[in-house]
Amino acid sequence: MAAEQQPQRKKIEATGQMLKIMSDYFYDLNDAADSTTRKVAWCTSVGPAELLRAMGFAVHFPENHAAMLGATRMATDLIPEANTIGYSPDICSYLTADIGAYLKEVSPLAKAYPGIEAPPRPDVLVYNTNQCRDVQDWFSWYAKEFQVPCVGITSPKNFTDVSDILVDDVTRQIEALIPTLEEISGQKLDLLRLRETVSLSRECTELWRQVLETAAAAPAPLSFFDGTIHMGPAVVLRGTRQAVDYYRQLLGELKQRIADGVGAVDGEKHRIYWEGMPVWGRLRQHSELFAGLQASVLVSTYCSSWIFPDFDANQPIRSMAKAYLSLFIVRSDEYKEKYIKGMLEKFQIDGIIYHDAKTCPCNSNSRYGMPQRLEQQTGIPSLVISGDLNDLRCVSDEQTRTNVEAFIEQLEERK
Numbered sequence: 001m002a003a004e005q006q007p008q009r010k011k012i013e014a015t016g017q018m019l020k021i022m023s024d025y026f027y028d029l030n031d032a033a034d035s036t037t038r039k040v041a042w043c044t045s046v047g048p049a050e051l052l053r054a055m056g057f058a059v060h061f062p063e064n065h066a067a068m069l070g071a072t073r074m075a076t077d078l079i080p081e082a083n084t085i086g087y088s089p090d091i092c093s094y095l096t097a098d099i100g101a102y103l104k105e106v107s108p109l110a111k112a113y114p115g116i117e118a119p120p121r122p123d124v125l126v127y128n129t130n131q132c133r134d135v136q137d138w139f140s141w142y143a144k145e146f147q148v149p150c151v152g153i154t155s156p157k158n159f160t161d162v163s164d165i166l167v168d169d170v171t172r173q174i175e176a177l178i179p180t181l182e183e184i185s186g187q188k189l190d191l192l193r194l195r196e197t198v199s200l201s202r203e204c205t206e207l208w209r210q211v212l213e214t215a216a217a218a219p220a221p222l223s224f225f226d227g228t229i230h231m232g233p234a235v236v237l238r239g240t241r242q243a244v245d246y247y248r249q250l251l252g253e254l255k256q257r258i259a260d261g262v263g264a265v266d267g268e269k270h271r272i273y274w275e276g277m278p279v280w281g282r283l284r285q286h287s288e289l290f291a292g293l294q295a296s297v298l299v300s301t302y303c304s305s306w307i308f309p310d311f312d313a314n315q316p317i318r319s320m321a322k323a324y325l326s327l328f329i330v331r332s333d334e335y336k337e338k339y340i341k342g343m344l345e346k347f348q349i350d351g352i353i354y355h356d357a358k359t360c361p362c363n364s365n366s367r368y369g370m371p372q373r374l375e376q377q378t379g380i381p382s383l384v385i386s387g388d389l390n391d392l393r394c395v396s397d398e399q400t401r402t403n404v405e406a407f408i409e410q411l412e413e414r415k
C-alpha cells in the first residue's frame, strides 16, 4: 500500500490579491445591476465576452456562479428544485444547481460579499454552444424568466482542424450579434475599444499559460487544485487590466518557488494529469488525498482550456471566432488525444486521472475508449473515477480513496 503522509497545504501569497479583484468584480456587477445607465450581460465561459466588455456591458458568468454553488457544497440540495420544473438530474448540474438557487432565492455571493444578494439581473444573455447545448437551454430559461433577449453562437463540434470555413461561420455569427447588442447597450461598437479588449485577453491568456507551465518544473510549484481557484480572473476578468496584473504577480511568485525548489506537494514522487472537470465540493479532500500519497496532480485539460493563443487585436472578431473554436471541448478525439499526449510529455506525467462526471458528458473523455488508446500509445497508466462537478450524490468518497490509493501503489511499483 502506498504510504500516506499528513499533507501540508501551502498558501499562495498572491491569493489575497486574487480575492480582492474577484470581490471588486462582484461589487461592480452588483452596482451595474442597480444603475440606470449600465447594462448587464450574462455570458457563457467561452462566449463573446470580449465583445460584451468592449460594448460597456458588465459581464456575469453563470458557470462561475454554479461552480461557487459546487465549491460551497450548496449545489446538491438545490438541484432537486430544478428537477421539479422539468430539468432532469442527468443533465448539467451547473444548470440545475444555478436554476435551483434562483428558485430558492439563495446564492453563495450573499455569504462571501455582504450587501450582494444574488447575481445581477440580466439585460441580455449571450451563449456559445461550443461547450455543450445545455448552456443554450440554461440561458433560454432565464431569458423567459426575465423577459429579456437571449442571443448566441451555434458552434460546430467534433472537428480536428480549425478550418477557415469554420472560422468564417463563427465570425459571421459574432458579427450578427452586434446590432442587437448595440440596441440593448445603447452604444455603437467602438472598434478601438474592441481591439484593446482583445489585446488584454491575449495578454491574460499568455500569462495564464506561463502560470500553468511553471508546473513543468520538478517539483511542480502549482497543483491542479490551486489552478481551479486561481483561474477565477482568467474566466470572469478576461479582457481587463486587473486580470493581466494579477497573473504577473502570481507568475512571479511561482517562479520564485521554482528557484527555491518549493513544490506544491512535499516530497513529490508521482506526477499526475487530471482530465475532466474538478469535483468542486471535494477540492480540499482530493488535494489532500493526492498530496498525502506524494502524488502531485499538476496539470489538467480543464485549467488549460482558458489559454487562447489565437486572440489578435489586428483581427479582433475573426480571432475571437478562432479562439472560441480552438477550445479542447469542441474538438475531435483525434485532436484531443494528440493534445493530451503532448501534455504528458511536456509535464513528465506518470499517470492520468479521468474524472467521469455524471452530468457533463462533454467534459468526460473516458467513455469512448480514450484511456485505453492513450495507454496503449504512451504506456502511461490511467484511472477513471466516477463523480460529478456539482452533484455530490454521484460521488463515492470511499471508492475514490480506495481506487486512488491502489492506482498510486501501481505507479510506485512501476518506478
Ligand code: SF4
Pocket (backbone or CB within 6 Å): 063, 092, 093, 094, 095, 131, 132, 133, 134, 135, 359, 360, 361, 362, 363, 389
Ligand atoms: S460543459 Fe458540462 S459543466 Fe459546462 S455547461 Fe456544459 S454540461 Fe455544464
